[in-house]
Amino acid sequence: DAGVIQSPRHEVTEMGQEVTLRCKPISGHNSLFWYRQTMMRGLELLIYFNNNVPIDDSGMPEDRFSAKMPNASFSTLKIQPSEPRDSAVYFCASSWTGGADGYTFGSGTRLTVV
Amino acid sequence: AQSVTQLDSHVSVSEGTPVLLRCNYSSSYSPSLFWYVQHPNKGLQLLLKYTSAATLVKGINGFEAEFKKSETSFHLTKPSAHMSDAAEYFCVVGRFSGGYNKLIFGAGTRLAVHP
Numbered sequence: 001d002a003g004v005i006q007s008p009r010h011e012v013t014e015m016g017q018e019v020t021l022r023c024k025p026i027s028g029h030n031s032l033f034w035y036r037q038t039m040m041r042g043l044e045l046l047i048y049f050n051n052n053v054p055i056d057d058s059g060m061p062e063d064r065f066s067a068k069m070p071n072a073s074f075s076t077l078k079i080q081p082s083e084p085r086d087s088a089v090y091f092c093a094s095s096w097t098g099g100a101d102g103y104t105f106g107s108g109t110r111l112t113v114v
Numbered sequence: 115a116q117s118v119t120q121l122d123s124h125v126s127v128s129e130g131t132p133v134l135l136r137c138n139y140s141s142s143y144s145p146s147l148f149w150y151v152q153h154p155n156k157g158l159q160l161l162l163k164y165t166s167a168a169t170l171v172k173g174i175n176g177f178e179a180e181f182k183k184s185e186t187s188f189h190l191t192k193p194s195a196h197m198s199d200a201a202e203y204f205c206v207v208g209r210f211s212g213g214y215n216k217l218i219f220g221a222g223t224r225l226a227v228h229p
Binding site: 105108 | 148155156157208210213217
């Protein structure tokens with residue numbers, strides 16, 4: 001199993017540009033999570049999908065952030081327009097329904113907005 | 115509400131000596147608890163999990179943790195540290211709500227291992 005695959009590993013963009021982060025969950029997992037890691041706030045849950053449907057997006061910071069899951073094997077997190085304070089490591093994770101036994105995380109995307 | 119407190123932000127040990135990373139949790143009911151490890155510039159790897167079975171949980175790479183309800187603790191231990199154990203460790207509590215187990219991360223403990 002290749003695990004959770006995220007791309008790109010690193011992204012540097014200018015303020016105001018659109019950024020799209022991508023995630024491929026583990027095959028067969030039907031729950032998908034996006035987390036953000038910063039020095040100030042640690043690891044925060046942004047959004048949770050179950051069977052491709054967004055269930056809990058209460059952690060999405062503002063309207064500039066959006067996430068989609070068009071099918072069971074692909075999800076995107078988009079920031080438009082990006083701001084320097086969005087600089088962080090973004091993790092995608094997947095699990096069996098609901099994540100009762102924990103999640104499997106990808107390697108993350110390090111985003112730098114200059 | 116569920117939360118975790120990692121009592122040490124940094125721990126430094128010598129190779130071959132025991133490791134103790136402390137974690138206290140707060141939960142209104144029997145929680146699920148986890149330890150994750152993050153090596154530099156890497157993702158988060160599950161070390162072990164407690165989900166109301168045995169109170170002493172064994173994980174990967176020789177780590178284990180003991181769930182102590184009376185002390186609301188879930189400390190992570192290893193008898194003998196290895197250089198490769200140097201990483202950041204996160205204690206995590208699961209909050210089951212809205213049909214899923216939301217993982218709430220502690221602030222992390224950075225473990226340094228010296229020769």
